[in-house]
Amino acid sequence: MAINYNDEKIGKFYQAILxxxxxxxxxxxxxxxxxxxxxxxxxxxxxxTEAYHLIQKEMAQMRSGIARELAQxxxxxxxxxxxxxRKIMEQVFSRAAEELRAYTQKxxxxxxxxxxxxxLSSAFQKEGTVILLRKEDAPYQQQIAEAFGQPCRFETDPTIRIGGLRAYNSAMGIMADETLDAMLEDQRGWFEENSGLTLAG
Known part of the structure; x- marks a missing residue:
């Protein structure tokens, strides 16, 4: 009987352990x-998190690339x-120069x-004045001298391409420009402002 009791106790203990x-x-x-x-x-x-940071980095690079491309x-x-x-302006001024050259034939x-x-005579009151003109305008020297009304001498100036006169007086230290070339060139600023071709900033 004691053995059974012990066996049962051991069995329960074993079960408990299991x-x-x-x-x-x-x-x-x-x-x-x-x-x-x-x-x-x-x-x-x-x-x-890594994927998020990678996506953010890629997006930043993409935005930067797009911004650079747009700026370019x-x-x-x-x-x-x-x-x-510039081409339009050169065409306009080239045509104007042709018109002025045609006028010099009239x-x-x-x-x-x-x-x-x-x-020019009102500015050049002393002797020694030199009047510059185109070679083609040499036939008008007598008429120019009479209109100038003071002693002067003439020289041809190859830089005057359209027409008109320049004058200088070394003793007075002055020079004046009454050429069609200079007058046409002076119109460039006006043309840029009023042609409607100015680019917005």
Whole structure:
């Protein structure tokens, strides 16, 4: 009877140990599973965070690239417009120069040269004045001298391409320009402002 009692006691003790061992095993498995899940969650968060930073970096680079491309396109566009404006202006001034050269072939041109000579005479009151003109305008020297009304001498000036007169007096230290070339050139500023071809800033 005592043996049975002991056997039963041992059996229960053994069962208790097995039950405790099973509980501990489950507990450990649960802890291991929780630890693995925590590690996985942390790894997932790490991967997502890294992916987020990578996406942000890519987006920043993309925005920067787009901004650079737009700036380059704008600059290229402005350069093309400036070049187009320059071509238009050169065409306009080239045609104007042709019209003025055609005018120098008309009889009225002689009267214009006399007007210019008269204008110059008011500034050049001393002897030693040199009047510069185109080689083609040499036939008008007598009329110019009469309109100038003071002693002067003439020289041809190859830089006067359209017409008109220049004068200088070394003793007085002055020079004056009454050429059609200079008058046309002076119109460039006015043309730029009033042609409607000015680029907005």
């Amino acid at each position: 039950h405790y061992g099973e509980e501990q095993r489950k507990k450990i498995e649960e802890e291991v599973a929780a630890f693995k899940q925590k590690e996985l969650d942390e790894a997932e968060i790490g991967v997502l 396109r704008e600059m290229d566009g402005r350069r093309a417009l400036l070049e187009q404006r 009889p009225e041109y002689a009267a214009l040269l006399q007007t210019y000579a008269c204008n």
